[in-house]
Amino acid sequence: MKIGYARISTADQKADLQQDALKAAGCEKIFTDIMSGAKATRPQLERLKEQLRAGDTVVVWRLDRLGRSLGDLISIVSFFKxxxxxxxxxxxxxxTSSAGGVLIFQVFGAIAEFERNLIRERTNAGLSAARARGKVGGRPAKLTESKKDIARKLYAEKVPIAQICETLNIGKSTLYRYLESHPPK
Incomplete structure (x- = not known):
């Protein structure tokens, strides 16, 4: 039996292209995950694995839909084998029913992993360059300098934590994190 596996990274994406191609390839069942391929456990892939029987063929639209690294792909193919x-x-x-198919699989997997590593290196280089220019990534800090001053004063005056948090519109963990890194004098 031919069983299809499709994966999209986010709910904003559509799996239609993959699913249509899998149906056209003769897949009787199709399992679809909506999550990053980097996730170690993917529920639909696990369901697919549980239903496999000797002689089945798993069909994917592209290898990167099945695994994100050569090691991951090899592990999955070893399980299939x-x-x-x-x-x-x-x-x-x-x-992979032929020796040539296995060789090509391994070459394509290595190239795909190489491409992802290049993207990661370029991303890290871009982030480093931005930091060198004084740019800081991430979300803005909840505690501005003025809020920090107010937090210190209120805490020193023994105002209840819940009231300090409500006044500054911050969570308790934010306040506690700040107090840990800047203990009151």
Whole structure:
């Protein structure tokens, strides 16, 4: 039996393209996850694995939908091999039922991992360059300098924590984190 697996990273994306291609390839069942491929456990992939029988073929639109690293892909394909299940990737035209398909799978997996590493390196270089220019990423701090002064004064006056937080419109954990890093004198 041909069983399809599709994955999209966010709910904003659509899986239609992948699902249509899997149906056209003759898949009788299709499992779809909506989550990052970097997640170790993907519920629909786990369901698919549980239903596999010897002789089945798992069909994916592209290899990167199945795994995000060469190690991850090899682990999944090894699992399939133990179950006597084949893997077919439509876009890369890979079929692990042949020795050539296994070789091509490993080469494409290595290239995909190389590409992701390049993207990661470029992203980190861009972040470093931005930091060198004085740019700071992340969300803005909840406690401005004026709020910090008010928090210190109120805390010193023994005002209840809940009231300080309400006055400054911050959470208790924010206040406690600040007080830990700047203990009252």
């Amino acid at each position: 133990e179950k006597n299940v084949q893997l077919c990737s439509l876009q890369e035209n890979i079929d």
